Amino acid sequence: MMKAAIICSLVRPEEKMLIEAFAKRGAPCEVVDDRGIKFDLHALESWKQYDVVVERCVSQSRARYILRALKLAGIKTVNTFDVVENCGDKFVTSQLLVQNHIPTPRTKLAFTPESALQAIEEMGYPCVLKPVVGSWGRMVTRINDRDSAEGMLELRDVLGNYEAHIYYIQEYIHKPSRDIRAFVAGDKTIAAIYRSSEHWITNTARGGKAANCPVTPELDALCTAGARAVGGGVVAVDVLEDAERGLLINEINHTMEFRNSVAPTGVDIPGAIVDYAVKVAGG
Numbered sequence: 001m002m003k004a005a006i007i008c009s010l011v012r013p014e015e016k017m018l019i020e021a022f023a024k025r026g027a028p029c030e031v032v033d034d035r036g037i038k039f040d041l042h043a044l045e046s047w048k049q050y051d052v053v054v055e056r057c058v059s060q061s062r063a064r065y066i067l068r069a070l071k072l073a074g075i076k077t078v079n080t081f082d083v084v085e086n087c088g089d090k091f092v093t094s095q096l097l098v099q100n101h102i103p104t105p106r107t108k109l110a111f112t113p114e115s116a117l118q119a120i121e122e123m124g125y126p127c128v129l130k131p132v133v134g135s136w137g138r139m140v141t142r143i144n145d146r147d148s149a150e151g152m153l154e155l156r157d158v159l160g161n162y163e164a165h166i167y168y169i170q171e172y173i174h175k176p177s178r179d180i181r182a183f184v185a186g187d188k189t190i191a192a193i194y195r196s197s198e199h200w201i202t203n204t205a206r207g208g209k210a211a212n213c214p215v216t217p218e219l220d221a222l223c224t225a226g227a228r229a230v231g232g233g234v235v236a237v238d239v240l241e242d243a244e245r246g247l248l249i250n251e252i253n254h255t256m257e258f259r260n261s262v263a264p265t266g267v268d269i270p271g272a273i274v275d276y277a278v279k280v281a282g283g
Contacts, residue, residue, distance in 0.1 A: 002027045002028075002281050003028050003030070004052050004281065005030045006018060006019065006031050006053075006056055007056060008032075008034065008057060008058075009033070009058040010058065014056065015056055017259070021268075022274050025278065027274075034057050034059070034066065039066075044073040048073070052078060052281035053076070053077045054273075055067055055077055055079060060133065064085065076281060078273070078277045079233035083230055086231055086252075087253060088133060090130060090133070091107070091166075097226060100228075100229040102222070102226055103248045103249065104250070105171045105248055106171040107171075109166070111167065113154065116167035117150065120169055125143065125149075126143060127142075127143050127169055127172050128141065128171070129153075129156075129169055130170060132168045170250075173240045173242050175241055177197065179194075179195050180194060180238070184224055184226075184236075185273060185275070186279070189219060189224060190215075190272045192212075192265070193261045193265060194211045195209070197209065210260045212264045213265075222237075222239065226249045234277075235253060235254055236257075
């Protein structure tokens with residue numbers, strides 16, 4: 001009988017749904033709290049009791065180190081270390097999308113406030129300044145003019161975190177008060193939602209309202225191509241609608257939240273994730 005583990009920081013609604021999905025498939029699933037993990041690189045044999053490990057850490061740094069250790073030990077994981085590396089840094093994601101000729105907003109990178117200001121003015125106002133690592137729309141800022149650019153760059157310059165000194169600048173897309181979050185498992189877009197808000201940031205974590213979005217052949221082709229570009233697995237693809245260019249991939253998320261998406265789509269998202277994990281375990 002297959003045995004799985006879910007590594008998580010907290011047992012949130014998503015983790016509870018995954019545990020239930022494993023139980024429905026008759027697969028034992030052990031919950032491992034990442035706060036208690038102690039790796040001995042000379043003794044990783046105990047992890048080989050699991051046919052597959054599903055990573056659900058809140059902390060991206062923990063996820064990276066855990067998945068790196070499990071990869072070197074030959075343990076199958078969902079997602080893989082490479083997927084987390086590629087999705088966890090927004091610039092890396094953007095670079096992979098561009099290299100694979102997948103439509104995405106124009107992006108610039110700079111390392112000093114002076115060069116960042118030049119990049120912003122070349123991009124034009126408004127534009128978006130983002131941290132290269134982050135989620136839930138935190139520290140994502142729309143830069144409307146030179147004064148706001150100078151103020152935000154000065155703030156970022158005095159922050160202690162080195163990542164704050166990496167300036168990721170993206171063109172502002174005039175979307176129709178919504179964006180699309182699509183869920184990909186393996187080679188299929190299993191569901192998608194519109195996230196609507198009067199605010200320009202439409203994340204459901206920031207109050208955006210979820211509604212079903214039909215998975216058209218165009219959306220499926222774009223999202224599965226984006227997922228392949230970052231290494232596949234189970235990912236959430238954030239898509240923007242541009243009046244002239246059509247659909248553009250904005251970001252790809254490796255440890256996705258889906259509790260607000262099951263009801264509006266009517267899709268068993270946790271079941272699809274578990275089915276993919278079972279496939280990985282058997283492969």
